[in-house]
Amino acid sequence: xxxxxxxxxxxxxxxxxxxxxxxxxxxxxxxxxxxxxxxxxxxxxxxxxxxxxxxxxxxxxxxxxxxxxxxxxxxxxxxxxxxxxxxxxxxxxxxxxxxxxxxxxxxxxxxxxxxxxxxxxxxxxxxxxxxxxxxxxxxxxxxxxxxxxxxxxxxxxx
Numbered sequence: 001x002x003x004x005x006x007x008x009x010x011x012x013x014x015x016x017x018x019x020x021x022x023x024x025x026x027x028x029x030x031x032x033x034x035x036x037x038x039x040x041x042x043x044x045x046x047x048x049x050x051x052x053x054x055x056x057x058x059x060x061x062x063x064x065x066x067x068x069x070x071x072x073x074x075x076x077x078x079x080x081x082x083x084x085x086x087x088x089x090x091x092x093x094x095x096x097x098x099x100x101x102x103x104x105x106x107x108x109x110x111x112x113x114x115x116x117x118x119x120x121x122x123x124x125x126x127x128x129x130x131x132x133x134x135x136x137x138x139x140x141x142x143x144x145x146x147x148x149x150x151x152x153x154x155x156x157x158x
Contacts, residue, residue: 015054018044020063023074024091034064034072063088111156119158127154 022044023034034040041051055072058064061083065073090096119127130151137144 012053115158123158
């Protein structure tokens with residue numbers, strides 16, 4: 001049996017993702033005006049009330065700015081609590097992952113060197129213990145994500 005109530009609640013979220021795709025595909029920049037409500041609803045093949053709900057959601061995430069009587073604009077500095085670095089607006093997710101890995105590979109050796117310089121005995125014991133826990137979880141083919149985060153955090157804090 002389908003749960004229409006759940007689908008209905010997810011509709012504004014799905015439409016908001018479609019609007020973000022529209023912004024990216026049209027190469028709209030911060031400050032650019034979006035098409036009027038009727039045009040955008042037709043373009044996305046949705047109802048105007050659904051579009052309004054999605055726009056409210058995007059406005060709450062600081063992706064668009066709604067100016068009464070003027071229209072809806074791409075926010076001048078798009079960024080959201082859920083996405084403070086604006087990764088939503090990077091269309092090539094594969095390239096984003098590659099770029100983030102490169103940044104990680106640049107930062108990690110320096111962070112480890114600082115930890116080796118400044119960590120006290122308690123920090124070192126914690127790092128070693130967490131490393132052992134991560135290795136054990138890997139051997140058992142169990143989820144090690146949380147312990148891995150704790151391990152890397154301990155190194156950074158050391």
